[in-house]
Amino acid sequence: QTDITVAIQLEPPNLDPTGGAAQAIDSVLYSNVFEGLTRFMADGSVVPGLAASWDISEDGLTYTFTLQSGVMFHDGTTMDAEDVKFSLDRARAEDSTNAQKGLFADIADVTVIDPATIAVTLAQPNGSFLFNMAWGDAVIVAPESIETIASNPIGTGAFTFTDWVQGDRLELTRNDAYWGDAPALESATFRFISDPTAAFAAVMAEDVDAFVGFPAPENLPQFEADPRFQVLVGNTEGETILSMNNQMPPFDNVLVRQAVSLAIDRQAIIDGAMFGYGTPIGTHFAPHNPDYVDLIENSSHNPDRARELLAEAGFADGFTTTLKLPPPSYARRGGEIIAAQLREVGITAEISNLEWAQWLEDVFKAKDFGMSIVSHTEPMDIGIYANPDYYFQYDNIVFQAVMEKLNTTTDPDMRSELMAAAQTLISEDYVNGYLFQLAVPTVAKAGLNGLWLDQPTAAVDLTGVSWSE
Amino acid sequence: MIRFAAKRLLSLILSLIAASIVIFAVIEVIPGDPASFMLGVNARADTLDALRDQMGLNDPLPLRYINWIGGMLTGDFGTSWTYKTPVADLINDRIWVSLPLAIYALLLSTLIAFPAGIIAASRRGGPADISIMGATQLGVAIPNFWFAMILVLVFAINLRWFSAGGFPGWDNPALALKSLTLPAIALALPQAAILARVMRSSLLDNLGEDYIRTARAKGLTRRQALWRHAVRNALIPVLTIIGLQFSFLLAGGIIIEQVFFLPGLGRLIFQSISARDLIVVESVVMLLVFVVIVVNFAVDLAYATVDPRLRAKS
Amino acid sequence: MTLLSITNLTLSIGETEILHDVDLSMQAGEIAAITGESGSGKSMTALSVMGLLPNRAQTTGTITLDGTDILQTPEPEMCALRGNTMGMVFQEPMTALNPVQTIGAQVAETILIHENTTKPEAHKRAAAMLQKVGLNVPPTRYPHELSGGQRQRVVIAMAIALRPKLLIADEPTTALDVTTQARILDLLRDLVREFGMGLLIITHDLAVVADIADQIIVMQKGRVVEAAQTAQLLGDMQHPYTRALFAASRHTPPIPDPYQTHTKPISGAISAKPQGLVVENVVRTYDLARKNILGPRPKFRALNDVSFHIAKGERVGLVGESGCGKSTLTRAILGLENVQGGAITLDGEPVFSANRPNLDVRRKMQVVFQDPYGSFNPRHTVARLVSEPWHLLDTPPANGAEHIARALTDVGLTASDADKYIHEFSGGQRQRIAIARALIIEPELIIFDEAVSALDVSVRAQVLDLIADLCQKRDLAYLFISHDLTVVRSVTDRVLVMKTGQIVEQGDTETVFTAPAHPYTKTLLAAAPRLPDLIEV
Amino acid sequence: MSRNIALGGLLTALFTALALVSFLYTPHDIQTLDIPNKLQTPSGTNWLGTDHFGRDILSMIMMGARTSIAVAVLAVGIGICVGVPLGLLAAARRGSLLDEIIMRGNDLVFAFPSLVIAILITAIFGPSAINAIIAIGIFNIPVFARLSRGAALPIWERDFILAARVSGKSSFRISYEHILPNITNLMIVQGTIQFSLGILAEAALSYIGLGAQPPTASWGRMLADAQTLTSIAPHVALIPGLAIVLMVLGLNLLGDGLRDLLDPRIRRARA
Numbered sequence A: 001q002t003d004i005t006v007a008i009q010l011e012p013p014n015l016d017p018t019g020g021a022a023q024a025i026d027s028v029l030y031s032n033v034f035e036g037l038t039r040f041m042a043d044g045s046v047v048p049g050l051a052a053s054w055d056i057s058e059d060g061l062t063y064t065f066t067l068q069s070g071v072m073f074h075d076g077t078t079m080d081a082e083d084v085k086f087s088l089d090r091a092r093a094e095d096s097t098n099a100q101k102g103l104f105a106d107i108a109d110v111t112v113i114d115p116a117t118i119a120v121t122l123a124q125p126n127g128s129f130l131f132n133m134a135w136g137d138a139v140i141v142a143p144e145s146i147e148t149i150a151s152n153p154i155g156t157g158a159f160t161f162t163d164w165v166q167g168d169r170l171e172l173t174r175n176d177a178y179w180g181d182a183p184a185l186e187s188a189t190f191r192f193i194s195d196p197t198a199a200f201a202a203v204m205a206e207d208v209d210a211f212v213g214f215p216a217p218e219n220l221p222q223f224e225a226d227p228r229f230q231v232l233v234g235n236t237e238g239e240t241i242l243s244m245n246n247q248m249p250p251f252d253n254v255l256v257r258q259a260v261s262l263a264i265d266r267q268a269i270i271d272g273a274m275f276g277y278g279t280p281i282g283t284h285f286a287p288h289n290p291d292y293v294d295l296i297e298n299s300s301h302n303p304d305r306a307r308e309l310l311a312e313a314g315f316a317d318g319f320t321t322t323l324k325l326p327p328p329s330y331a332r333r334g335g336e337i338i339a340a341q342l343r344e345v346g347i348t349a350e351i352s353n354l355e356w357a358q359w360l361e362d363v364f365k366a367k368d369f370g371m372s373i374v375s376h377t378e379p380m381d382i383g384i385y386a387n388p389d390y391y392f393q394y395d396n397i398v399f400q401a402v403m404e405k406l407n408t409t410t411d412p413d414m415r416s417e418l419m420a421a422a423q424t425l426i427s428e429d430y431v432n433g434y435l436f437q438l439a440v441p442t443v444a445k446a447g448l449n450g451l452w453l454d455q456p457t458a459a460v461d462l463t464g465v466s467w468s469e
Numbered sequence B: 001m002i003r004f005a006a007k008r009l010l011s012l013i014l015s016l017i018a019a020s021i022v023i024f025a026v027i028e029v030i031p032g033d034p035a036s037f038m039l040g041v042n043a044r045a046d047t048l049d050a051l052r053d054q055m056g057l058n059d060p061l062p063l064r065y066i067n068w069i070g071g072m073l074t075g076d077f078g079t080s081w082t083y084k085t086p087v088a089d090l091i092n093d094r095i096w097v098s099l100p101l102a103i104y105a106l107l108l109s110t111l112i113a114f115p116a117g118i119i120a121a122s123r124r125g126g127p128a129d130i131s132i133m134g135a136t137q138l139g140v141a142i143p144n145f146w147f148a149m150i151l152v153l154v155f156a157i158n159l160r161w162f163s164a165g166g167f168p169g170w171d172n173p174a175l176a177l178k179s180l181t182l183p184a185i186a187l188a189l190p191q192a193a194i195l196a197r198v199m200r201s202s203l204l205d206n207l208g209e210d211y212i213r214t215a216r217a218k219g220l221t222r223r224q225a226l227w228r229h230a231v232r233n234a235l236i237p238v239l240t241i242i243g244l245q246f247s248f249l250l251a252g253g254i255i256i257e258q259v260f261f262l263p264g265l266g267r268l269i270f271q272s273i274s275a276r277d278l279i280v281v282e283s284v285v286m287l288l289v290f291v292v293i294v295v296n297f298a299v300d301l302a303y304a305t306v307d308p309r310l311r312a313k314s
Numbered sequence C: 001m002t003l004l005s006i007t008n009l010t011l012s013i014g015e016t017e018i019l020h021d022v023d024l025s026m027q028a029g030e031i032a033a034i035t036g037e038s039g040s041g042k043s044m045t046a047l048s049v050m051g052l053l054p055n056r057a058q059t060t061g062t063i064t065l066d067g068t069d070i071l072q073t074p075e076p077e078m079c080a081l082r083g084n085t086m087g088m089v090f091q092e093p094m095t096a097l098n099p100v101q102t103i104g105a106q107v108a109e110t111i112l113i114h115e116n117t118t119k120p121e122a123h124k125r126a127a128a129m130l131q132k133v134g135l136n137v138p139p140t141r142y143p144h145e146l147s148g149g150q151r152q153r154v155v156i157a158m159a160i161a162l163r164p165k166l167l168i169a170d171e172p173t174t175a176l177d178v179t180t181q182a183r184i185l186d187l188l189r190d191l192v193r194e195f196g197m198g199l200l201i202i203t204h205d206l207a208v209v210a211d212i213a214d215q216i217i218v219m220q221k222g223r224v225v226e227a228a229q230t231a232q233l234l235g236d237m238q239h240p241y242t243r244a245l246f247a248a249s250r251h252t253p254p255i256p257d258p259y260q261t262h263t264k265p266i267s268g269a270i271s272a273k274p275q276g277l278v279v280e281n282v283v284r285t286y287d288l289a290r291k292n293i294l295g296p297r298p299k300f301r302a303l304n305d306v307s308f309h310i311a312k313g314e315r316v317g318l319v320g321e322s323g324c325g326k327s328t329l330t331r332a333i334l335g336l337e338n339v340q341g342g343a344i345t346l347d348g349e350p351v352f353s354a355n356r357p358n359l360d361v362r363r364k365m366q367v368v369f370q371d372p373y374g375s376f377n378p379r380h381t382v383a384r385l386v387s388e389p390w391h392l393l394d395t396p397p398a399n400g401a402e403h404i405a406r407a408l409t410d411v412g413l414t415a416s417d418a419d420k421y422i423h424e425f426s427g428g429q430r431q432r433i434a435i436a437r438a439l440i441i442e443p444e445l446i447i448f449d450e451a452v453s454a455l456d457v458s459v460r461a462q463v464l465d466l467i468a469d470l471c472q473k474r475d476l477a478y479l480f481i482s483h484d485l486t487v488v489r490s491v492t493d494r495v496l497v498m499k500t501g502q503i504v505e506q507g508d509t510e511t512v513f514t515a516p517a518h519p520y521t522k523t524l525l526a527a528a529p530r531l532p533d534l535i536e537v
Numbered sequence D: 001m002s003r004n005i006a007l008g009g010l011l012t013a014l015f016t017a018l019a020l021v022s023f024l025y026t027p028h029d030i031q032t033l034d035i036p037n038k039l040q041t042p043s044g045t046n047w048l049g050t051d052h053f054g055r056d057i058l059s060m061i062m063m064g065a066r067t068s069i070a071v072a073v074l075a076v077g078i079g080i081c082v083g084v085p086l087g088l089l090a091a092a093r094r095g096s097l098l099d100e101i102i103m104r105g106n107d108l109v110f111a112f113p114s115l116v117i118a119i120l121i122t123a124i125f126g127p128s129a130i131n132a133i134i135a136i137g138i139f140n141i142p143v144f145a146r147l148s149r150g151a152a153l154p155i156w157e158r159d160f161i162l163a164a165r166v167s168g169k170s171s172f173r174i175s176y177e178h179i180l181p182n183i184t185n186l187m188i189v190q191g192t193i194q195f196s197l198g199i200l201a202e203a204a205l206s207y208i209g210l211g212a213q214p215p216t217a218s219w220g221r222m223l224a225d226a227q228t229l230t231s232i233a234p235h236v237a238l239i240p241g242l243a244i245v246l247m248v249l250g251l252n253l254l255g256d257g258l259r260d261l262l263d264p265r266i267r268r269a270r271a
């Protein structure tokens, strides 16, 4: 068998990874159709992609990339340094609609040296520049095909895009002119099934070969028990947090935030909302990261202490606030559980369920919320706590200074230390309730090999996938 | 007849204009910024504004309405804000799922309902009538999404006769029909129950009319009187229901399309509403309303064909 | 030769026995008429012969038609008989035809069902049969395009298409105008003579019976109480019920002489204000649906230059065929609708002014409607129904209950009836209640719009007596509208004859009836069936 | 006939009683979750078992009945309170421009796909029981307007209306005094039917997450929560489904029975 049908929950709204934020775009296209200078591997490490190698200047400001030779776009044009310059300049331009413009913020200049060499000059040293260039938002595109990229993506990857039936499926076929190792699969179909019941039925009826990010954790034991299937439960970069509006009373009071954090029982949430899948966290950092510090003790379940803290903060009779939840089931179910747990200590959380668009509008943009639950799936995103305008509005000069320092530090030990300091700061400030690291369960037919276990970035990389005989 | 048609056509056009204004007005009320949704969590303000301008969201309202209507008249429904493809293409793709599904379900429901209604009416009070009426009561009471869940559980997961959902496309019509079968059944049964009840009561009404007695006095058997006189006349109210059901099936498949993850109009509109893809919502709702109004128009004309009294009334 | 004989026919539906030992026999070529009051079992007898009884009906006895025992014949063979050997015409021409098939097709169906002919052939014969019954419209018409009389002809054509031996006609003319009725009866009579078939006609109209029948069968409460040849029966009625029936039909209420009543008719310019009701050149038009979308709405003149007056205490009749504008006139007089031309005044005051009914004038007028069932809100008590006109007064009378009791006793009911609901009364009693309601505010003028047309003869006689009685007691003026000339003649002093929205003749009742001036009045009088003068019983 | 009323009345009464009792007493508190005790099968302590949060399903069904009934009753209430006066007004002014406007307005509402509009409304104003009521209620208005106009028109032709007009009563007074009482039976019958449709609509909206919000219990949401559990704990999905079916069935039977009882002549087509 050389074809595969992979289901994922969300359908990409369009197929331009450099113009839209939706993770689903990366899920389908990352590494399969589009490649960047560097790329993530399944374990989260960053390795060379279209850049075969690079030199970093002494001051850490100039990166000189040597490109892979013989790389062609799917439309038959060659990929060279001009394309790289075009891609990077386009992403950082004034009118760019790139959703992760920040990744390119430090770039001061991009210079083509020869068709196979390009130099990128930074305004200040950036320890995560190579990491940034591995993101889906930093893939290399060609000026020839940019007009129609949203509906007809032309990249350099091992698969070419063939068809997209909106609302149902997207098809890829093997790119025989691929510069790297040829993939085992000849064709691949992505299907988009967001409804958990439909997902269960589709896998059970063997309509799909694999489901990456299976939405109903409660069904996993059944698949595990069924010899037809294998279940892979991997890590993501998704820190699931109970976010609190730090500028809005009473959450501007650290005692209240601490009380909320102590009132919630993480394990009950993981059991109740995720049926046991998920790793508890005590700060905004992925536990599988070597720099992770275990700070769970700071906010272990203690409703009595929570009530005391509330009384201390002047809310002996509790208070009423809003809990605005986006659509994923971790949020909806988790929200119900948290509301019940908060009720125990006297806090009334009025739940309202929002669609993503509304959530973005109300919570993210207008900051009109008391609490919310959301998984932050961008890799290494603790930096959001340094932005006082970010939706939970945490404003701490000390933390901001730590992050400033971290950005310009390249020494690994020093970085580790700074990251530990950052984690501890936000943990002890109880900025948000830190719940768990989101698990991505993948259910696949037995005999399918090479799917990513963890999700360092949202990607269903099919280049290494094959069927065993 | 022509005058009748012309008069109905005029009211059809007026209805469409009224409907389009209502739709446009309602859609404009929806809070939520499509641009920020498209760009996601970390988008910057200047990026957002650039996109809003590009999508024409900053134009004045009347201009946007006129552009919208004018576009639709020329087959240009605009460009989807999320998919970035022409809305007309999206609708064109989806309608080839929803339309066959609606027709399939309507056929099923008619095929079930007509015999059931006729048998029940002609054996009024008998065991056949009582059991058919009992079944229709259940049919009306069962929520179709629950019924769909059960169908999937039994026929897709356990028996594996049908796939659990999805739509393979019309390249292989047999496969396509097969994949529409469970959804069509889930949609059709409650409709069939309603239709059978309407058919029965309409038939009973007609069977009680004087002209049936006249027909019997002419020497027609009970059965002949039923088929030659009552059934045709009973069709008149049944036709309305079929018209209503067709429109309902076309749009009302939302939940069923969700359960069977069919890429149909219903799911398109559901996704578009959550995605704040207002231009798609507007166009699809307008399309559905258009279909309803046109179907009603067609039903009216069909009425006039079946019932000469209506032709005269105009 | 005996065509039809019914012996000991007993019929029950469910638990109730409806026909008891009915015996009847008639010859080929004979016209037999069944008569009797409403609910006496006339229709059930006819339906028994046709084998079209309701589902739960049980019969015993025998019905023999042309040698075939109907009650023993299985259903398929009955189907072969119906339409072929026997045909039936029902009362309601408006609903007896399938509205969605052409009349030609419906007549042809009778032929196609029974005979092995081609469709075109059947349609040709159907067209011929429609000609035969005097219908000169194309057979491609639909029933709604025909008038009531024309539809009844279609039904007859259907029933006689195969020249059945027996034709049953259940109240075939009740729903029709007198003139149309006369034409239909003539048609039936001619067909019987021509085809030599037997006609069993059911009617409660004794004048029709006496006019057309060879044999009369009188039924009461599910029994045949008397059956005899017409001449013999009219000459010598055996059963008291028969006698009562005929007496009631010929009943003349004791209306006091107009010039003996309390008020004199107005004499021109005695007072400045004209007294009584004055209708002057009234025109009432209805807007019809537009013929084309942008064109003007065509108008229909339902009342065309109508003028007359009713003096205080005067009793005026209005006769005319269905649709001539009688009810429209009633509504105009009551000021319920505005008129497009002319003026209506009561005692000099307009009945309709400034776009609304003039309630001051309305206080002096009341109305009694035709339908004793539809004239009352079934959810109100009689007291509330009767006192409804008090709404016209600024303050209802203090001792309301007394007034209501008096009104009820005046019309022959009791004071205790005030707390009952309308369904607890018979048709005649309801019409009394309607009169009580009209009387309660002591109006100057009452309009009786077909007030007795729906009643059985005996009940009608009682209600007419009541009206006469009230005339004795009060200073009552009324406009009595009816299509029944006999009744009008018996209760009015003066009569108006109306045709298509116009008054074609008016004058002293006796004069108009004995010496009609207008040709239309003559036709009307000629068409009205009359009971032969009988030996007094 | 009376069998319909008996069975329908019984079912309706049962669920109404469950809803009413829930104000005073439920076997368990559904506000507190007992996650370790989740997905229990029916037992002595939890007669109908527990759901995915360990809540008592019987208690949830009782609270859900409350929501369903409240939403449906209020939605039908909106339909009746707005629709019937509109219909009566149109009938009183039959043939006028006002009548035309009201009836065309009704047609217009009917032309909109109801579920889509309900989704749209809840999407605009946020999902909640109140918005579900409004969304369902809006589509009840034309139903009652059309029905009451249709029923009122022949009554306007009756002679007793003419008698009332002769007594000088205004058309509003006549509508209220004579027409309304004579169409109440019909409205009760239709009300029962719209009530059952309201229950179904609430379930459908809650099923897609647009109805009553947690912690308010709702049958539709119970179904939605349980749908992935059908193969693990079938009773969790079966019980709310059955509750919906039985309640709707009961109301429909009641409606049919009432129709036969109150007015055998009404055999209005059900759509």
Ligand SMILES: Nc1ncnc2c1ncn2[C@@H]1O[C@H](COP(=O)(O)OP(=O)(O)OP(=O)(O)O)[C@@H](O)[C@H]1O
Pocket: C013, C018, C036, C037, C038, C039, C040, C041, C042, C043, C044, C045, C054, C204
């Ligand atoms: N389908 C029926 N079921 C039960 N009783 C019936 C049915 N039809 C008629 N009846 C009863 O049978 C009796 C005779 O009815 P029938 O119709 O023969 O009277 P009729 O003499 O024709 O009266 P009318 O002059 O009013 O037509 C009446 O008391 C009537 O109530």
Ligand SMILES: Nc1ncnc2c1ncn2[C@@H]1O[C@H](COP(=O)(O)OP(=O)(O)OP(=O)(O)O)[C@@H](O)[C@H]1O
Pocket: C286, C287, C288, C300, C302, C321, C322, C323, C324, C325, C326, C327, C328, C329
């Ligand atoms: N609202 C209306 N619009 C149009 N035409 C009408 C209307 N009402 C009555 N007409 C017509 O006006 C004419 C007179 O009607 P009207 O009801 O006054 O007749 P009528 O003499 O009372 O008849 P009947 O004896 O059948 O009661 C009829 O031809 C009728 O069709």
Ligand SMILES: [Mg+2]
Pocket: A237, A238, A239, A376, A377, A378, A379, A380, A381, A382
């Ligand atoms: Mg992260």
Ligand SMILES: [Mg+2]
Pocket: C042, C043, C044, C170
């Ligand atoms: Mg009769």
